[in-house]
Amino acid sequence: LGFVPQTEKALIERIRRQAQFPGRFVKTGIGDDCSVLRIPSRHEILVTTDFSLEGIHFRREWHLPESVGHRCLTRGLSDIASMGGDPIAAFLSLALPKALPQRWVDGFVRGLLQLAQTSKVTLAGGDIAQSPSGILADIVVLGSVPRGQAILRSTARVGDRIYVTGELGASAAVLDQLLSGRKKKLAPQKYPRYFFPQARVDVGRILRQRKLASAMIDVSDGLSTDLSHICDESEVGAEIFSQALPLGAVSQPRAAALNFALHGGDDYELLFTAPASKKIPSTVAGVRITEIGVINKRKGMLLMNESGRRTKLQAKGWQHFR
């Protein structure tokens, strides 16, 4: 094992050069012990951290480095979106195995920085280390929200309607194809929602500004798991109408598409609740909004099918690469 700071330093300089674009809130970025940021007054700070680990969250043979970098940042942006916040800065901790080609690192950084730029987020710091095995990334995203206005998981109320943005299950269907081994590689440009997902930052901000959502989370681990977090934290139950779910895996048989929509992950859509009295638009920032269920007093989650029969909905969770 040999961790050589001179290599580390060269890599930091390389990233620093690429990361140079204006950041209104970043006073000191890459190159000091800490980054120094200024937050708009009367705002609170949002902080989220997310791992992207080779073999767990991505595989080098399936994912282009640009896609890995993009998805890495999307995970953090989506958490900021789910609070109704504005992302400000990202910090990247990156550990690399010795034998990794420089062009992989460059592709990864390019994918991450392209998304950072379009999202008006500054890459403001991080850490570089040698990895004992595999590529290890941890992304931190810092955002802001006007004081007291962050949309939490814990504030859903009985009677609230449940909504979701976009479609669910398309990413899980792609992953299923990769896992099946039928195809070794899929063309990223044919499956942008999986390889280059967009966090719903604009939708989250508008829902917060118009005070429409009572609780919110992003769908990263699958609807059933993420809905269970809202239920647990809000101490309520929920009922989902299977007929209403906006299915993303349209080329699949309905049962499979429904399964992907209920339990698949990596969609980065927003799942939110709103009082029945609130009029929720059918699109927000160009993204479709669908009512998919209702919050109940009785704990636990139910799934109601097209004939009105209710079954228990379990948080099956998202098994990355079983």
Added chain:
Amino acid sequence: LGFVPQTEKALIERIRRQAQFPGRFVKTGIGDDCSVLRIPSRHEILVTTDFSLEGIHFRREWHLPESVGHRCLTRGLSDIASMGGDPIAAFLSLALPKALPQRWVDGFVRGLLQLAQTSKVTLAGGDIAQSPSGILADIVVLGSVPRGQAILRSTARVGDRIYVTGELGASAAVLDQLLSGRKKKLAPQKYPRYFFPQARVDVGRILRQRKLASAMIDVSDGLSTDLSHICDESEVGAEIFSQALPLGAVSQPRAAALNFALHGGDDYELLFTAPASKKIPSTVAGVRITEIGVINKRKGMLLMNESGRRTKLQAKGWQHFR
């Protein structure tokens, strides 16, 4: 590979219960998509991230889990200290191999939380994942500093004197013993500066409050490497007086002790510069302060020995576990 959110959830709940102690600035801690923090008005935010990777930064056979948790947080606190900031909250991304005993995780969390509590830092969030191999931790520490008062690396001026807190090289001497293989284990209580290092947060804050330091960094990668960062960022050179260095490895031959002090890491002391006109106290917050050199116009670093002979001082860098 099988990443099971239910296990993840149980672990998050376990940490959440242990992490519950008041945090003045943390409005929403563990359990939502983001943590929500409030920063004192007219303050800027400091952010730092640091990996602690098994096999790179620690070894399970050498380091008790409590020591690994403690050192993990110290790395972040020390970065906040080096800006003259006050640490506020920590975020822990932790990836664990499947076979890891629960008591290891408990020990790690205990070591981290004990230091968090004495440092008045709230563990406010993070991420849990399965690790493809080895224990992977990434610590984020967020701090605050009054606007415009963060002490940077880039503001050393020609003629400034160079100072260091405490002693240098004791940690490197311990690591050298471990690496030599002469002893398989060392008793942590006999080597607290290595196994349970304390970040110099109080010293950093006082230097900032009294406006004594012109530039500052913490000595985590070794004096020669960290001084080179100040020189690079400030576009200056430096000269170090070998006679003046406060040697920590006192039981070693002088040449070895000097080598550890110049190039050894993990000391978590503060290295700072101050104009010659400033009177620097010999102790700050109970910690000894030693003048060790001067900032020069001519780039590069020099080492002057007891007979006045100057040699080039190279940033040899810190090789963790060669």
